Amino acid sequence: MKILNLIKNIINGKPKAGQFSYVFEFPKQKNGEYTLSRADRNTGIVLNEKFKYAGSDHERVYTEFGNIEEAINTAREIAKANATVEIYVYDHNEQLVCYIDIEKEKFHNPYLEFNFKLKQQIDISPEEMLLAFGLNICKRLLPEYIKFYDRHQWGDPGALTEVINYCESHKINEMQKTKLQDYHNRIDAVTPDTEDFGDSDGSYALNAGCSVITLLDFLITGDKASIFDISTYMTDTVDFKLREAHPDLTEKEIDEHADMINERKYQLELLRC
Numbered sequence: 001m002k003i004l005n006l007i008k009n010i011i012n013g014k015p016k017a018g019q020f021s022y023v024f025e026f027p028k029q030k031n032g033e034y035t036l037s038r039a040d041r042n043t044g045i046v047l048n049e050k051f052k053y054a055g056s057d058h059e060r061v062y063t064e065f066g067n068i069e070e071a072i073n074t075a076r077e078i079a080k081a082n083a084t085v086e087i088y089v090y091d092h093n094e095q096l097v098c099y100i101d102i103e104k105e106k107f108h109n110p111y112l113e114f115n116f117k118l119k120q121q122i123d124i125s126p127e128e129m130l131l132a133f134g135l136n137i138c139k140r141l142l143p144e145y146i147k148f149y150d151r152h153q154w155g156d157p158g159a160l161t162e163v164i165n166y167c168e169s170h171k172i173n174e175m176q177k178t179k180l181q182d183y184h185n186r187i188d189a190v191t192p193d194t195e196d197f198g199d200s201d202g203s204y205a206l207n208a209g210c211s212v213i214t215l216l217d218f219l220i221t222g223d224k225a226s227i228f229d230i231s232t233y234m235t236d237t238v239d240f241k242l243r244e245a246h247p248d249l250t251e252k253e254i255d256e257h258a259d260m261i262n263e264r265k266y267q268l269e270l271l272r273c
Helices: 068-081 110-124 127-152 157-169 177-189 200-221 225-245 251-255 258-270
Strands: 003-008 020-025 034-040 062-065 085-090 096-100 105-107
Touching (some): 034 068, 068 085, 096 110, 105 110, 110 225, 110 258, 127 258, 157 200, 225 251, 225 258
Antiparallel strands (some): 003 020, 034 085
16 A cells, blocks of 8 residues: 655654654555545645644544545535635545645546546436437447458348438437337347457457447436446547557656547537537
8 A cells, every 4th residue: 555655844844754654554545436625725734634733643634535526526615615625625645636725626647637627417318319419429439340240241220220210300309219229129139249350450349339338328317427438438439449559658658648638628629508
């Protein structure tokens, strides 16, 4: 486990440089969990959960959260209520995810920043806008399925096109659940398995098929989480293509590549109310 060593300074009753060295143990967390800490904006001195200078290594300086949304939203509330406090949000590996104070908010992980902002937009977007968002991605992935079909002579591009056309020509309250379920079963049957088609074309076609299936899931159940999954099929496709063209790219380089930046920006703009 990593240990965070923090030197405290006392000036007029506050720790002086080098007088104390407190060791605050970073909490054990699982993947997907996040931790928040606070500090004085003027001095950088770490604060405890009561926003007082931490005076011993036994004080609680970390607050733990089960997901990034709770951590970031809490950090925003703290910054809004306390202009002299700066907040740091870390992932389970003690990597800084986001810095927040009353004036600014800076993410240090483009992947997590996009996911957080997209989920926020999805939560506040009306159903018809989410349908349009899902259809946009389904249509952009459809050519990948067609290329796969042309190469392997397996599948049914017409089935995907029929579902997309149906969803485009009807409002959500006009759609028949039985018809949507029939479409769901039909597309599932013609979505390739990477165990049978392990090439890149198979992976891209899988994402195309799954995007249509997941759009149908959204229309059948109303679960907005399906829209986030559709987004992931598109960004995963961008990721796969970058790795295929540039095998030596690191995760950081992919996150900072123009293709990925533009795709994420475009998706967020689609949901901008």
